[in-house]
Amino acid sequence: MSHIVDLTMPYTSEMAGFNKTVSKTITDDGWNASTLAFYSHCGTHMDAPIHFNVSNQTIDKMPVADFVGKAWVINAKHIEAKGLITVSDIPNAIKKKFEAGDSLIIWTNWSRFINTSKYRDELPRISEDLALWCVDKKVKMIGVEPPSVADVNNIAEVTKIHQILLKSVVIIEGLANIDKLKSNCVELIALPLKIEGGDGSPARVIAIEKY
Template sequence: MRPIVDLTLTYTNDFIGFSKEISKTIDADGWNASTLTFYSHCGTHMDAPIHFNVSKQTIDHIPVTDFVGRAWVVDVRHIGSKGLINPEHIPQKIKDEFVAGDSLIFWTDWSQYANTPKYRDELPRISKDLALWCVSKKVKMIGVEPPSVADVNNLDEVTKIHQILLQGVVIIEGLTNIDALQTNCVELIALPLKIGDGDGAPARVIAIEKYL
C-alpha cells in the first residue's frame, strides 16, 4: 500500500474562524453530537471562482475530477516572510516533466505559524507571473500552506492573484504536514464540503505517495 499523508489542519476551538459546541450528550440525549460553526475560508479550505466574482461557479459545481490528480511538491522554504514565489522557483526538472492537468504544492513551512499574527500578516505569496504561468500551463490545483495565495492585507493584490488563478486553477489554502512527504510527486486528493452556492469550503486534503 502506498503511504498516505494527511495535509489538513486540525480544527479546534483555538482555531480562528471555527467553533465547536456541545449539542447533544449521551447522558441527556442518548448520543454525543456537536454544533460546528465555520468561516468558509478558515483552516484547510478551497476557493470557488465566485469568491472573487471570476464566474458564478460555486464550490458545489466544481467537477470532482478537478479535485484529484498528480501533484508536484515545490520546495520554496527559502522564500521567507512576505516573499514572492515566482516561476523560476520551480525546478527545471519539474517543469520538464509537468503536463497540463498536473497540480503544484508549494512547501513554505508556513503552517508552523497557524493561528499567529505572522501566519496571516507575513505570508509568502504567489506572484502575478507565477499565477499567469499556472493558468497558461493548465495547472489543475495549486496548494499553499498560508491562509491565502496572496497578501490578505493588500486588497488589490489578493484580488488580482485570485482572479487570475480562478480562471481555471483550483485553489487550496491552509495546507500542513508537507514535510512528512518523502517524494516530490504525489497523487493529491482535495475534497471540499459540498456547500450549496458556496464561495469556498473546508476540505480534507491528502497526498498518496509514490505516484505512478
C-alpha cells in the same frame, strides 16, 4: 506500497473562524453531537470562482475530477516572510516533466506559524508571473500552506492573484504536514464540503505516495 499523508490542519478552539459547541450528550440525549460554526475560508479550505466573482461557479458546481490528480511538490522554504514565490522557484527538472492537468503543492513550511498573527499577516505569496504560468500551463490545483495565495492585507493584490488563478485553477489554502512527504510527486486529493451556493469550503486534503 503507498504512503498516505494528511495535509489537513485540525479544527480547534484556537482557530479563528471556527467554533464547536455541545449540542447533544450521551447523558441527556443518548448520543454525543456538536454544533459547528465556521468561516468558509478558515483552516484547510478551497476557493470557488465566485469567491472573487471570476464566474458564478460555486463550490458545489465544481467538477469533482478537478479535485484529484498528480501533483508536484515545490520546495520554496527559502522564501522569506512576505516574499514572492515565482516561476524561477520551480526546478527545471519539474518544469520538463510537468504536463497539462498536473497540480502544484508549494512547500514553504509556513504551517509552523498556524494560530499566530505572523501566519496571516506575513505570509509568502504567489507572484503574478507564477499565477499566469499556472493558467498558461493548465495547472489543475495549486495548494499552499498560508491561509491565502496572496497578501490578505492588500486588497488589490489578493484580488488580482485570485482572479487570475480562479479562471481555471483550483485553489487550496491552509495546507499542513507537507514536510512528511518523502517525494516530490504525489497523488493529491482535495475534497470540499458540497455546500450549495458556496464561495468556498473546508476540505480534507491528502497526498498519496506510491513506491
